[in-house]
Amino acid sequence: MGDLVIDSLSMRxxxxxxxxxxxxxxxxxxxxxxxxxxVLGPSGCGKTTLLNIVAGFxxxxxxxxxxxxxxxxxxxxERGMVFQQGALFEWMSVRRNISFGPDMAGHPASQTRPxxxxxxRTVGLQDFGDKMIYELSGGMQQRVALARCLANDPDVILMDxxxxxxxxxxxxxxxxxxxxLWKETGKTIILITHSVEEALLLGERLLVxxxxxxxxxxxxxxxxxEMGVGRDLRLVKKEPEFAERREExxxxxxxxxxxxxxxxxxxx
Amino acid sequence: MIxxxxxxxxxxxxxxxxxxxxxxxxHLHDFTSLKTVTxxxxxxxxxxxxxxxxxxIALFAIWGAFTGSVITPLHVPGPFVGDASFTxxxxxxxxxIDDATVYMRVYRVGEEVPLPETSADQTGFAVDDALKIGAxxxxxxxxxxxxxxGNEDSYSLIAIDGQPIAPGGTVRFSDGDVTxxxxxxxxxxxxxxxxxxxxxxxxxxxxxxxxxxxxTDGYKNVSLxxxxxxxxxxxxxxxxxxxxxxxxxxxxxxxSNWFRGWFDPIVEFMRPVPPLALxxxxxxxxxxxxxxxxxLLFLAALWIMTISARAGVSGVRxxxxxxxxxxxxxxxxxxxxxxxxxxxxxxxxxxxxAMGVCxxxxxxxxxxxxDRGAGMMIxxxxxxQLTDIVILGIILIGIIGYGIDILMRIAEKWLVPWKGRG
Numbered sequence: 040m041g042d043l044v045i046d047s048l049s050m051r052x053x054x055x056x057x058x059x060x061x062x063x064x065x066x067x068x069x070x071x072x073x074x075x076x077x078v079l080g081p082s083g084c085g086k087t088t089l090l091n092i093v094a095g096f097x098x099x100x101x102x103x104x105x106x107x108x109x110x111x112x113x114x115x116x117e118r119g120m121v122f123q124q125g126a127l128f129e130w131m132s133v134r135r136n137i138s139f140g141p142d143m144a145g146h147p148a149s150q151t152r153p154x155x156x157x158x159x160r161t162v163g164l165q166d167f168g169d170k171m172i173y174e175l176s177g178g179m180q181q182r183v184a185l186a187r188c189l190a191n192d193p194d195v196i197l198m199d200x201x202x203x204x205x206x207x208x209x210x211x212x213x214x215x216x217x218x219x220l221w222k223e224t225g226k227t228i229i230l231i232t233h234s235v236e237e238a239l240l241l242g243e244r245l246l247v248x249x250x251x252x253x254x255x256x257x258x259x260x261x262x263x264x265e266m267g268v269g270r271d272l273r274l275v276k277k278e279p280e281f282a283e284r285r286e287e288x289x290x291x292x293x294x295x296x297x298x299x300x301x302x303x304x305x306x307x
Numbered sequence: 308m309i310x311x312x313x314x315x316x317x318x319x320x321x322x323x324x325x326x327x328x329x330x331x332x333x334h335l336h337d338f339t340s341l342k343t344v345t346x347x348x349x350x351x352x353x354x355x356x357x358x359x360x361x362x363x364i365a366l367f368a369i370w371g372a373f374t375g376s377v378i379t380p381l382h383v384p385g386p387f388v389g390d391a392s393f394t395x396x397x398x399x400x401x402x403x404i405d406d407a408t409v410y411m412r413v414y415r416v417g418e419e420v421p422l423p424e425t426s427a428d429q430t431g432f433a434v435d436d437a438l439k440i441g442a443x444x445x446x447x448x449x450x451x452x453x454x455x456x457g458n459e460d461s462y463s464l465i466a467i468d469g470q471p472i473a474p475g476g477t478v479r480f481s482d483g484d485v486t487x488x489x490x491x492x493x494x495x496x497x498x499x500x501x502x503x504x505x506x507x508x509x510x511x512x513x514x515x516x517x518x519x520x521x522x523t524d525g526y527k528n529v530s531l532x533x534x535x536x537x538x539x540x541x542x543x544x545x546x547x548x549x550x551x552x553x554x555x556x557x558x559x560x561x562x563s564n565w566f567r568g569w570f571d572p573i574v575e576f577m578r579p580v581p582p583l584a585l586x587x588x589x590x591x592x593x594x595x596x597x598x599x600x601x602x603l604l605f606l607a608a609l610w611i612m613t614i615s616a617r618a619g620v621s622g623v624r625x626x627x628x629x630x631x632x633x634x635x636x637x638x639x640x641x642x643x644x645x646x647x648x649x650x651x652x653x654x655x656x657x658x659x660x661a662m663g664v665c666x667x668x669x670x671x672x673x674x675x676x677x678d679r680g681a682g683m684m685i686x687x688x689x690x691x692q693l694t695d696i697v698i699l700g701i702i703l704i705g706i707i708g709y710g711i712d713i714l715m716r717i718a719e720k721w722l723v724p725w726k727g728r729g
Contacts, residue, residue: 095632115633115635116635118633120629123626125624125627126626126627128644128645128649139644140634140636143631143634143635144635171725187630191634
């Protein structure tokens, strides 16, 4: 069953000085419930645009997105979003951040409280519920962001480089947490990342996108996410197949970057 | 100039003394004393509280020293006060020469003193004089008027204390200068010293006692608290009305392009107009009563609050709004739970600026025209040379302005603890 269907999406932005940029061209893909898709590509390949269209923040120039048969026309609680950073509400405690979705939907506190407590434990913040956001480290803040998204019980979770601003060690721990949450909750996840390693580790499916116009370059099905659940991710990275794939994809992206640079030199 | 040099000397000496004291205290060098790594890092330069205390003490010490105050043991030389005399030599028409003495009593203005006594034995044509002179003042003496034959043309003064003098010349006596005018009179100026005359700068204790006096008796039939209360009340009224209108207007400008387009020209034009420039127009339209003052302060606060609310709204991170949308919040919920709290730090910054501007504006407006208020008090006192009230008023205006800012900062810390930590 194709849960999330992205059907020949195109997106063209008009530039203020005239002319336009083709951010996406004819992108199609289907995601089944519970799949984890990592999207990788050089800057300008339209991966964030793609995510923003699925989230409903942007309307595509052509094509459509359907979730469970319903066409996406705007943002909605069934598609949760986790941002890189700075999307938490500093004026609220950790607990109130997590319960924001249910609170806005008008769910009674008695019903929300156990969910929030449960999520605090799941992301390892059981002692930090009453702290304010600015009292937490960057990694803890991203844990709150994940919990806040889960509290709303969305069908799809869209992650826009959620670990991009973290230091290497915290990032590794958080990758484990993302895998754990994915397995435990069975959510469909689209994860955008700049890191080839992260895409390989987390992506059950991996989409490499190419720029100008933004399009799907290659798609992989990978075993590493399954391998990594509940295990030390460093062991996964030691797999020979992992290293092989990493080199392959790094080379691919390297070539794309080279091509962009070359084209810029030509026009200049 | 002398005052400045003394101040600079106190600054330097206090610094050296402090460094010396600190060096004897710690022998270990920590990272702050070896400021090679952190040099130029602004956060490492926290105000030295010792310096602040010494600075305030130094200001009062200089003030006291130059006004002969009781609060300082050391004073710069004051004006000559007491009895003095000099002897003049005159030649009369007959060519005879005679001496007489001018006795002076220099007193502090405000005290009642009798004339000094002249010596009893009077021989010759020149007769002793007795004078009273207020400290810092000068007096014109005409020795010829009581001298026998002094009104004759060929009578002339030829010397003072044995030093020859001619019209236009100046001679020093023991405690001052004597200048002979072209008409032959003597202008006597006792030494003024370095201290300031109370009508220019009263001593600190005079200001404090004046505070006690007008705090109990009031100034111009209005108590001091009422003067200050009126000023403060006008500021608060203007600021509150300005906020009530300015903040929603700023929100509307931040959220709707129609509002923004409509009010942008007005706000951008009015923002650089100093509120002081509006005072004449406000007086023409509304007179000098409370209404005009509050409207002026309302206008002073309005643009600042509008702009800060607008900046607070436009400064919201789009990812916060997107996050709220994808958590299922409606537009109104986002406005109430995301945009409004997100704009509070900006609004508080604006409120602090607005309160400062309003306080400055109210004092200025009262200087121009008012029947009560802190500004009216000082401008009125200045017309009567009541310098102590002027200085007192300036100090109170400063303290209240500073107090307002401190209160706003405390409120900010308490209400928007996340400010600057987004």
